[in-house]
Amino acid sequence: MKIVCSKENLLRGLNIAMRAVPVRTTMTILECILIDAQASRIRLVSNDMEMGIETFVDGDILEKGIAALDAKILYEIVRKLPENDITIRIDENYSAVITCEKSRFQIPAQPGDDFTVPPMVEKNSLLTMSQFTLKEMIRQTIFSIASNENNKLMTGELFEIRDNVLRIVSLDGHRISVRSMPLAGQYDDIKVIVPGKTLNEISKILSGEMDDQVSIYFSKNHVLFELENTILVSRLIEGEYFRIDQMLVAEYETRVTVNRKELLDCIDRATLLVREGDKKPLIIRIMDGKMELLIDSSMGSMNEDMEIDKKGKDILIGFNPRFLIDALRAVSDEEVSIDLINPKAPCFIRDDEGRYIYLILPVNINAVQYTRENE
């Protein structure tokens, strides 16, 4: 095999393919990237057995062939070579020579047929959307998947199409994040759970441009994302996702409208008095026209008043400040509405159009203590 391509093109391809190279694996062949130059285009393939990536690189095939190269070494070599054409030649003894200008690297290669290629997924059940929108919808929900594997379902996100609306949902037992988008056209109903890791990786490959498209195909056990020149295939998580609709109540006793950035800054300041692992709640006291934030820890105390617009009852409630920060960062609106029911019931940060809903459970607080101390 002998191929020539510009450093720029090769590096762009490797940057994508590296995302499915496992960090740790017992199958050392998976630490490689497969270079497939058997047909008319150069194709890079990687696979961590949960997720596989194929990406095409522009370049010339001088001698057809296929072989696998250690992904990390190949990537480092290409990254450090001069900005010029790079030649990769792999001989019948699987010795690879990588040259660029006067620089010449020699590293061992592996036969291509030792490599486990990702599964072929039938391309039916298609959904096409802008890369920007998918990237945003993932960003706005991915933070509330569970980080531990105790409940496998919580480590993924629900992708659901119902009545031609796409809904992406994540939850971790303390909060639920929901992003919805009406689709143009007619779609079959779909309900699958995509692993969080897959979504993190596809997110990094998506361009974030409104004009670039991504196609998504669902099969029984797999999801396939297709971009220009790149395909990412991932297993789905098996199982029945949680029924969340009954938890997303629309009623409220108190509705607060507040500047999002100001509230974020204020919570951010409050949390510096909370050490990692310390479960100090942020106390929020809502009155007419004013919201007071309080925190009290072994390091000191902090309180701050904010101007708000309020409808309904006064309320005193406690939250894990981290959960409020995550939800407020996901939203880009200048002002947000927070709906509350009572100090034991979840709050909802949501917009009128139903594009997003963030449900956050409160933390139990000793209301009497805060009422006495501050009045």
Added chain:
Amino acid sequence: MKIVCSKENLLRGLNIAMRAVPVRTTMTILECILIDAQASRIRLVSNDMEMGIETFVDGDILEKGIAALDAKILYEIVRKLPENDITIRIDENYSAVITCEKSRFQIPAQPGDDFTVPPMVEKNSLLTMSQFTLKEMIRQTIFSIASNENNKLMTGELFEIRDNVLRIVSLDGHRISVRSMPLAGQYDDIKVIVPGKTLNEISKILSGEMDDQVSIYFSKNHVLFELENTILVSRLIEGEYFRIDQMLVAEYETRVTVNRKELLDCIDRATLLVREGDKKPLIIRIMDGKMELLIDSSMGSMNEDMEIDKKGKDILIGFNPRFLIDALRAVSDEEVSIDLINPKAPCFIRDDEGRYIYLILPVNINAVQYTRENE
């Protein structure tokens, strides 16, 4: 005590004072910054017992006083407060209240007289230079101090004035770095060893501007750096520094002149085949008009030719590539000269004006192996 100053000024002062707050200490009071508002200006003081910093902050003293506040908490609070005036009030019970706009923090303070202030150093034996020059001279030598404490002398740098020339020297047993600068005016001879940690910290405080001045005072056991608004005092390392002059020979058998950036890039590429802790030497073969770099490791091999200008004999020599990279990065000249004597003798990277000398010991290589394999 009650002071008011802008967030910007206070943060600038804290950024400087934080540099002498110890990360770990058995004297918890040293984790504090002393706020001294007893006289006409606000002064921040920190001290890790090796090094002390005093810096003045512009602001108003509304009630005179002195107290110490936990450095890390104070710094985090100030950093996250809005861009506006910050008030710090510390009452007779050493409860500190920090307010800014509607935000109010309460943290405990310590009495000022519990704090160990840095020693007073008599300001004689003065040297004044531009902050840019000092910062550069430190940057160009600090990398070759020893990182472990086995030989205390090697963890510092020699500051020597002789015949009105300032010379800064560092060495770690494998290499020596020397930067010299002729001084304008008459100076007493001086020979002291300044701790590497002190030089790292003063480096970060120095502005790097040619027009800003720094004054340096030496006493028997201390060095004092004085900038506008800031003083840094440090202990010196006791002992007699190594005699390096007999090692800095001027003769050579081979002189190579080479483009610095190209050589750096080439060595940088070669080192990616060397794993951390692996002691593979970089082999350099110097011939007429051409230098060949070779590396051979368990990961693969690399070779690259470079155009050079050569005077004297051909030579085959091995080096720790890290040492060459450090020296080549310290220099800013477009072309560098490398003087060599034989494969067992150190090489010298130096300029004609005697501004810098980098001595690097070679690594023993099996010359026969490389001669046979490549010819």
